[in-house]
Amino acid sequence: xxxxxxxxxxxxxxxxxxxxxxxxxxxxxxxxxxxxxxxxxxxxxxxxxxxxxxxxxxxxxxxxxxxxxxxxxxxxxxxxxxxxxxxxxxxxxxx
Amino acid sequence: xxxxxxxxxxxxxxxxxxxxxxxxxxxxxxxxxxxxxxxxxxxxxxxxxxxxxxxxxxxxxxxxxxxxxxxxxxxxxxxxxxxxxxxxxxxxxxxxxxxxxxxxxxxxxxxxxxxxxxxxxxxxxxxxxxxxxxxxxxxxxxxxxxxxxxxxxxxxxxxxxxxxxxxxxxxxxxxxxxxxxxxxxxxxxxxxxxxxxxxxxxxxxxxxxxxxxxxxxxxxxxxxxxxxxxxxxxxxxxxxxxxxxxxxxxxxxxxxxxxxxxxxxxxxxxxxxxxxxxxxxxxxxxxxxxxxxxxxxxxxxxxxxxxxxxxxxxxxxxxxxx
Numbered sequence: 001x002x003x004x005x006x007x008x009x010x011x012x013x014x015x016x017x018x019x020x021x022x023x024x025x026x027x028x029x030x031x032x033x034x035x036x037x038x039x040x041x042x043x044x045x046x047x048x049x050x051x052x053x054x055x056x057x058x059x060x061x062x063x064x065x066x067x068x069x070x071x072x073x074x075x076x077x078x079x080x081x082x083x084x085x086x087x088x089x090x091x092x093x094x095x
Numbered sequence: 096x097x098x099x100x101x102x103x104x105x106x107x108x109x110x111x112x113x114x115x116x117x118x119x120x121x122x123x124x125x126x127x128x129x130x131x132x133x134x135x136x137x138x139x140x141x142x143x144x145x146x147x148x149x150x151x152x153x154x155x156x157x158x159x160x161x162x163x164x165x166x167x168x169x170x171x172x173x174x175x176x177x178x179x180x181x182x183x184x185x186x187x188x189x190x191x192x193x194x195x196x197x198x199x200x201x202x203x204x205x206x207x208x209x210x211x212x213x214x215x216x217x218x219x220x221x222x223x224x225x226x227x228x229x230x231x232x233x234x235x236x237x238x239x240x241x242x243x244x245x246x247x248x249x250x251x252x253x254x255x256x257x258x259x260x261x262x263x264x265x266x267x268x269x270x271x272x273x274x275x276x277x278x279x280x281x282x283x284x285x286x287x288x289x290x291x292x293x294x295x296x297x298x299x300x301x302x303x304x305x306x307x308x309x310x311x312x313x314x315x316x317x318x319x320x321x322x323x324x325x326x327x328x329x330x331x332x333x334x335x336x337x338x339x340x341x342x343x344x345x346x347x348x349x350x351x352x353x354x355x356x357x358x359x360x361x362x363x364x365x366x367x368x369x370x371x372x373x374x375x376x377x378x379x380x381x382x383x384x385x386x387x388x389x390x391x392x393x394x395x396x397x398x399x400x401x402x403x404x405x406x407x408x409x410x411x412x413x414x415x416x417x
Contacts, residue, residue, distance in 0.1 A: 018119030018245050051121065080167045081174075086263035092335045095230075095262050 008057040009035040013049035021053050032056075114315050119245040122188040130314050133307060134244055135189050136205075137316060142182035143200045143207035144232075147381050149175045151215035152224060160218060167264050168221060174261070178254050185246040201386050203373065208232075210293050212375030219272055219286035225265015227287075227294040227332070233262060234328045235298065243315035266335065273339040284341050291332075291344040296367045298325035329359050 006028035012021035024043045029035035035054040044052065063071055079085045088095050101109070106125050113120060120126055149172050156172065159165035183193055199205035210228050215221065233255065240251045272283035299321040302308055311317040329348075336343050347360030369375070 014121075017113075017121060018248060020249060078166070078170060080163075080264070081170050081260060083259035083263055086260060086267050088263055088266060089338060092266070092338045093331055095266060095335075 006030060007035075009039075009054045010057050010060060011035075011039040011043050012053040012055070013043060014051035014053075015049055017050060021051065024048070026057060029054075114243050119248060120243050121245045129310070130316075131189050133311060133314070133316060134247065135186060135191055137307075137311070138182055138186040138189075138244075138247055139191075139196045139199070140206050140208075142179050142186060142196070143205055144211065145175045145179035145182060147200075147207045147211045147385065148228075149179075150381055150384055151211055151213070151377075152221060154215055155218065155221050158218075159221075164268075171225070171261055171264065174257055178257070181250045181253060185250045188246045197389070201382060201389070203382065206371065207381075208297055209367070209370045209375060210290075210297050211381060212370050212378045213289070213293055214376050216289075217282055217286060218268070219282040220290065222265050222268030222272060222283065223286035223290040225261050225263075226269055226335070227265075227290050228297070229258065229261040229265060230332070231294045231297045231328050233258060234324055234331075238319045238324060239317075241315075241318045247316075269339055273341060280341075283339065287336065287339075287341055288344050292362060292366075293370075295325055295329065295362055296370075298322070298328070300364070300367070326356055330356050333357060 007030070008026055009029055009032070010026050011024045013024045014021045024039075027035060027038050027042060029038050032054055036052060039052050039054055043049070075081070107127055110120070110124070110126060110130075113124075120130075152168060152172050152175075156165060156169055159168050183196060186196060187193060196205070200207070215224065236251050236255050236258070240248060240255060242248045242251065269283050269287075272279045274280075299305055302320045302322045305321055308317065308320060312320065333343070333348070345360045347358070349358050351358045370378070373379075
């Protein structure tokens with residue numbers, strides 16, 4: 001891989017133990033070890049994270065915004081999956 | 096990295112210090128082997144309960160009394176399947192494979208919540224299961240949102256959010272029956288009578304009898320004891336039974352002003368242990384059904400793998416041609 005065309009990696013940071021890793025951004029690197037070090041250098045300069053994940057961008061399979069209508073449509077007409085669909089009298093307490 | 100220089104005792108001290116200061120343990124952290132084993136046992140048991148729990152309710156999907164009730168029940172059973180998946184995946188972060196977990200369930204080596212060994216005999220049972228069984232599970236799961244293992248805690252948070260409708264849909268079924276004809280009200284009472292005590296058993300043995308409790312509390316796998324959680328459930332259920340106008344199944348239940356909670360009658364522990372040890376009404380049927388479904392699904396897994404091979408071969412052919 002030439003210096004001009006390094007592999008693209010996505011960077012995920014866990015800001016605190018117990019929380020999910022969140023997408024922070026991306027960077028170019030030769031390999032995953034280097035990507036991890038770069039991510040530390042550029043994305044956690046102010047203690048933003050206690051753990052870093054790097055993933056090759058090419059390895060991410062993503063849904064397409066343009067397809068989202070048909071992709072997510074099946075859950076739109078199912079209000080009964082939400083608690084608010086059911087009327088529960090106040091007298092019986094929180095449920 | 097510094098862990099290589101530390102002794103087992105030092106590592107354990109660091110681990111316990113994380114726990115004591117309310118920090119979560121994450122998959123790649125060092126952890127005592129017994130902590131890992133204890134978690135695998137509890138989390139896989141929880142996952143198995145979600146999956147086996149699909150059976151008593153799945154039994155009523157085709158017989159639900161209206162299309163609306165059928166869609167609601169179907170949706171709930173789908174959720175249970177999804178929650179089983181979340182929990183199996185979280186358990187796998189501890190370095191055990193799905194196939195091992197399933198094998199342990201099918202051989203009887205791993206347990207699941209005993210409540211699912213009680214048959215669902217009437218439509219009223221769909222109400223009682225949602226209201227009482229999910230209600231008891233939610234009390235436990237709300238507490239487990241604060242468990243010390245990160246993936247388990249995050250799974251519980253997601254599950255609690257999604258499950259909030261389960262208990263409510265069950266209670267709505269009970270309200271409809273309780274307001275209905277005398278026969279319908281009787282059906283509601285009968286379901287309440289049969290599911291009340293087994294729901295209390297879901298919290299496990301008394302603290303004094305519980306084999307895993309002390310260690311689990313020290314490691315904050317569990318955050319509240321069996322008896323404390325059970326008491327919460329008993330207290331919250333009293334006004335719910337009263338509102339339905341049904342008789343409370345516990346004749347010894349009285350309000351204790353001093354303690355600010357209800358005193359209640361004793362659970363039939365003989366029944367509890369009989370069902371746990373395989374002698375409930377539906378134990379064999381539940382596992383047989385699981386094995387059967389798994390075996391009958393083999394062709395789907397084979398087809399998926401064959402299709403994968405075919406796609407791969409096509410790609411190779413295209414590349415060779417180009």
